[in-house]
Amino acid sequence: xxxxxxxxxxxxxxxxxxxxxxxxxxxxxxxxxxxxxxxxxxxxxxxxxxxxxxxxxxxxxxxxxxxxxxxxxxxxxxxxxxxxxxxxxxxxxxxxxxxxxxxxxxxxxxxxxxxxxxxxxxxxxxxxxxxxxxxxxxxxxxxxxxxxxxxxxxxxxxxxxxxxxxxxxxxxxxxxxxxxxxxxxxxxxxxxxxxxxxxxxxxxxxxxxxxxxxxxxxxxxxxxxxxxxxxxxxxxxxxxx
Numbered sequence: 001x002x003x004x005x006x007x008x009x010x011x012x013x014x015x016x017x018x019x020x021x022x023x024x025x026x027x028x029x030x031x032x033x034x035x036x037x038x039x040x041x042x043x044x045x046x047x048x049x050x051x052x053x054x055x056x057x058x059x060x061x062x063x064x065x066x067x068x069x070x071x072x073x074x075x076x077x078x079x080x081x082x083x084x085x086x087x088x089x090x091x092x093x094x095x096x097x098x099x100x101x102x103x104x105x106x107x108x109x110x111x112x113x114x115x116x117x118x119x120x121x122x123x124x125x126x127x128x129x130x131x132x133x134x135x136x137x138x139x140x141x142x143x144x145x146x147x148x149x150x151x152x153x154x155x156x157x158x159x160x161x162x163x164x165x166x167x168x169x170x171x172x173x174x175x176x177x178x179x180x181x182x183x184x185x186x187x188x189x190x191x192x193x194x195x196x197x198x199x200x201x202x203x204x205x206x207x208x209x210x211x212x213x214x215x216x217x218x219x220x221x222x223x224x225x226x227x228x229x230x231x232x233x234x235x236x237x238x239x240x241x
Contacts, residue, residue: 008047094129112217136222
């Protein structure tokens with residue numbers, strides 16, 4: 001039969017998978033589980049904590065624990081476009097063009113794109129969607145001096161990969177990526193349906209073509225409850241220290 005903890009966890013999974021508990025609905029509280037299953041409060045809390053670790057629920061202080069939609073995820077060891085990632089997981093990708101304008105490259109943007117500070121770049125802000133739900137806001141900085149065709153491209157569509165292929169004449173063949181966390185500024189929070197200052201996943205990526213020639217530097221802020229990055233790791237030659 002397994003431990004009491006695993007029995008409670010299995011029962012909660014069954015109720016979720018059957019639709020008895022729907023997305024956005026409240027799960028039994030620790031006190032409910034303690035009473036209904038005759039377990040300790042610690043055991044009940046452990047089962048709910050495991051659901052939260054799996055990304056299936058969120059806890060709202062003073063209100064309870066609620067079922068959330070499954071998180072979309074990406075594999076850090078392969079280079080996929082966001083649209084490809086979404087389609088591979090059975091969802092429909094979408095994009096909304098929020099902003100498009102020429103700006104002067106800041107020191108960081110210039111460094112990432114291998115330009116001089118102050119050079120003109122095209123800033124394209126897009127809201128990316130999966131099944132019409134906001135997933136992330138991406139600010140793409142494009143070196144229009146190096147690739148003039150990017151200046152006139154149509155950024156209202158779904159895939160930037162297609163734009164690069166058509167405007168530059170080649171596929172993105174490598175990228176460098178940095179992952180961290182930050183607080184959502186007001187304009188991004190509105191787009192992601194979050195409170196201003198909510199924690200968000202921050203991903204910065206430089207995409208390259210033609211053997212290390214940067215074609216895009218993007219700063220993306222992801223909804224923390226709808227997306228996650230994962231990786232599969234193996235021990236190095238010296239094992240795990």
